[in-house]
Amino acid sequence: xxxxxxxxxxxxxxxxxxxxxxxxxxxxxxxxxxxxxxxxxxxxxxxxxxxxxxxxxxxxxxxxxxxxxxxxxxxxxxxxxxxxxxxxxxxxxxxxxxxxxxxxxxxxxxxxxxxxxxxxxxxxxxxxxxxxxxxxxxxxxxxxxxxxxxxxxxxxxxxxxxxxxxxxxxxxxxxxxxxxxxxxxxxxxxxxxxxxxxxxxxxxxxxxxxxxxxxxxxxxxxxxxxxxxxxxxxxxxxxxxxxxxxxxxxxxxxxxxxxxxxxxxxxxxxxxxxxxxxxxxxxxxxxxxxxxxxxxxxxxxxxxxxxxxxxxxxxxxxxxxxxxxxxxxxxxxxxxxxxxxxxxxxxxxxxxxxxxxxxxxxxxxxxxxxxxxxxxxxxxxxxxxxxxxxx
Numbered sequence: 544x545x546x547x548x549x550x551x552x553x554x555x556x557x558x559x560x561x562x563x564x565x566x567x568x569x570x571x572x573x574x575x576x577x578x579x580x581x582x583x584x585x586x587x588x589x590x591x592x593x594x595x596x597x598x599x600x601x602x603x604x605x606x607x608x609x610x611x612x613x614x615x616x617x618x619x620x621x622x623x624x625x626x627x628x629x630x631x632x633x634x635x636x637x638x639x640x641x642x643x644x645x646x647x648x649x650x651x652x653x654x655x656x657x658x659x660x661x662x663x664x665x666x667x668x669x670x671x672x673x674x675x676x677x678x679x680x681x682x683x684x685x686x687x688x689x690x691x692x693x694x695x696x697x698x699x700x701x702x703x704x705x706x707x708x709x710x711x712x713x714x715x716x717x718x719x720x721x722x723x724x725x726x727x728x729x730x731x732x733x734x735x736x737x738x739x740x741x742x743x744x745x746x747x748x749x750x751x752x753x754x755x756x757x758x759x760x761x762x763x764x765x766x767x768x769x770x771x772x773x774x775x776x777x778x779x780x781x782x783x784x785x786x787x788x789x790x791x792x793x794x795x796x797x798x799x800x801x802x803x804x805x806x807x808x809x810x811x812x813x814x815x816x817x818x819x820x821x822x823x824x825x826x827x828x829x830x831x832x833x834x835x836x837x838x839x840x841x842x843x844x845x846x847x848x849x850x851x852x853x854x855x856x857x858x859x860x861x862x863x864x865x866x867x868x869x870x871x872x873x874x875x876x877x878x879x880x881x882x883x884x885x886x887x888x889x890x891x892x893x894x895x896x897x898x899x900x901x902x903x904x905x906x907x908x909x910x911x912x913x914x915x916x917x918x919x920x921x922x923x924x925x926x927x928x929x930x931x932x933x934x
Contacts, residue, residue: 583862583906583907583908584905584907584908585907585908585909585910586858586864586894586896586907586908586909586910587894587895587896587910587911587912588858588892588893588894588895588909588910588911588912589844589845589848589892589893589895589911589912590890590891590892590893590911591842591843591844591890591891591892591893592842592890593839593840593841593842593882593883593887593888593889593890594840594841594842595837595838595839595841596837596838596841596843596872596873596880597834597836597837598834598835598836598837598838598841598872598873598880599832599833599834599835599873599874599875599880600766600769600770600773600832600833600835600873600874601830601831601832601833601874601875601876602760602761602762602766602770602830602831602833603760603828603829603830603831604758604759604760604761604781604811604828604829604830604831605758605759605826605827605828605829606756606757606758606759606823606824606825606826606827606829607756607757607758607759607825607826608731608751608752608756608757608825609751609752609754609755609756609757609812610726610728610751610752611731611749611750611751611825612725612728612749612750612751613746613748613749614641614722614725614746614747614748614749614750615744615745615746615747616644616722616741616742616743616744616745616747617715617716617719617720617743618644618648618649618716618719618720618743619648619740619741619742619743620644620645620646620647620648620649620720620740620741621644621645621738621739621740621741622642622643622644622645622735622736622737622738622739622740622741623643623644623645623646624642624643625641625642625643625735625736625737626640626641626642627737629641629730629733630730630733631730631731631732631733632729632730632817633729633730634727634728634729634730634753634817634818635724635727635728635729635730635750636724636727637724637725637726637727637728638723638724639723639724640721640722640723641722641723641724641747641748642721642722642735642747642748643720643721643722644720644721644722644741645720646717646720649713649716649717649720650717652713652716653710653713653714653716653717655713656706656709656710656712656713656714657710657713659706659709659710660703660706660707660709660710662706663699663702663703663705663706663707664703666699666702666703667696667699667700667702667703669699670692670695670696670698670699671696671699673692673695674691674692674693674695674696677690677691677692678691722747722748724750725750726752727752727753727754728750728751728752728753729750729751729752729753729817730748730749730750731749731750731751731825732748732749733747733748733749734746734747734748734749735747735748751825753815753816753817753818754814754815755812755813755814755815755816756812756813756816756817756823756824756825757794757810757811757812758781758791758810758811758812758813758829758831759808759810760808760809760810760811760831761801761804761806761807761808762806762807762808762809763804763806764805764806764807765853765871766871766874767807769835769871769872769873770809770833773833773834773835773836774793774796774809778833778834779791779792779793779811779831779832779833779834780831780832781811781813781823781829781830781831781832782829782830782831782832783821783823783827783829783830784827784828784829785821787821787823789813789816789823790813791811791812791813791831792811792812793809793810793811793812794810794811794812795810796808796809796810797809797810811831830876835872835873838872838873838880838882839882840882840883840887840888841872841873841880841881841882842880842881842882842883842891842893843878843879843880843881844878844879844881844893844895845877845878845879845895846874846877846878846879847895847896847897848879848893848894848895848896848897849869849871849879849881850897853868853869853871854866854867854868854869855867855869855881855883855893855894855897856893856894856897856901857891857892857893857894858892858894858907858909861906862906862907862908862909863904863905863906863907864894864901864902864903864904864905864906864907865903866901866903867883867884867885868883868884868885869881869882869883869884870882870884892909895912
């Protein structure tokens with residue numbers, strides 16, 4: 544009995560030891576954690592090389608009629624005659640008769656004014672005669688001014704002056720019953736019909752000068768220096784939506800600045816816009832292409848490449864983001880002509896679609912995009928992937 548108890552204890556300990564060895568052998572090896580590689584944000588870039596460039600600035604503008612005028616009836620009357628061949632868009636020369644009003648009423652007024660004028664002349668002669676007789680009969684020192692017919696003379700002269708003006712006014716109404724073109728013009732609109740009764744002040748025709756047409760260009764402060772320098776020897780073409788082109792020149796620069804947009808306005812002039820086809824009419828949106836001359840170390844980038852504050856993002860040799868200042872040289876409908884302010888003669892990789900989340904020095908994965916037209920889709924893809932990489 545004395546040996547059985549220690550033996551059982553020894554056997555139990557051995558069994559426990561063997562069990563521990565078995566458990567240790569069967570325990571699976573701990574897996575080493577796999578290191579996740581950092582995902583670099585993809586960025587669409589465009590490689591640009593500086594060169595001499597004939598820069599242009601394209602500005603949107605609106606055509607405006609030169610000397611728009613409304614021809615109004617000066618008296619109430621019925622239309623006696625209307626040139627029915629004159630339609631909107633037709634050209635008329637200075638002095639061409641467009642319509643005639645019936646002159647019965649104004650002729651009567653003219654006759655009445657002439658009668659009043661002759662009567663006033665007769666009254667003045669009568670007062671002069673009476674004054675001559677009175678001065679011979681009266682003592683100038685003791686007689687009153689009324690007795691000497693002085694007030695009567697003044698009244699007669701004033702009445703004669705009034706009747707003269709009335710006659711001139713009546714005669715002018717007769718002359719204005721013939722509606723004529725005040726200058727060489729294009730007919731914009733006709734408001735009257737044959738035999739229509741028109742009232743005094745009613746608009747009959749709307750005309751505009753046919754010699755030229757204005758193009759109003761709002762210029763922002765960012766572009767004003769380039770435009771101002773180019774206006775000294777301007778070479779400007781106006782292009783409509785159909786691609787038709789007209790040479791233009793500067794008519795004037797507005798001295799005022801828009802109180803809301805702070806933009807200045809340049810008004811261009813296109814000569815003889817209605818005389819040949821295609822014709823350029825008012826109230827049309829056009830593009831004014833201003834030639835800014837030959838510039839050195841200029842690169843062309845998409846419009847999207849410049850940030851709102853006027854900077855451009857580029858990549859260094861380590862694919863890290865840089866934010867560089869540039870000078871705007873010119874602007875087209877799809878791209879910008881710029882010059883980098885620092886080391887402007889070096890080739891660069893320009894980020895086509897910069898995002899507000901970009902940080903200076905952040906490493907990215909460049910993706911070269913040669914075609915600008917594919918940029919919008921690429922830009923959306925960049926934005927989505929960068930957002931994923933930041934999460």
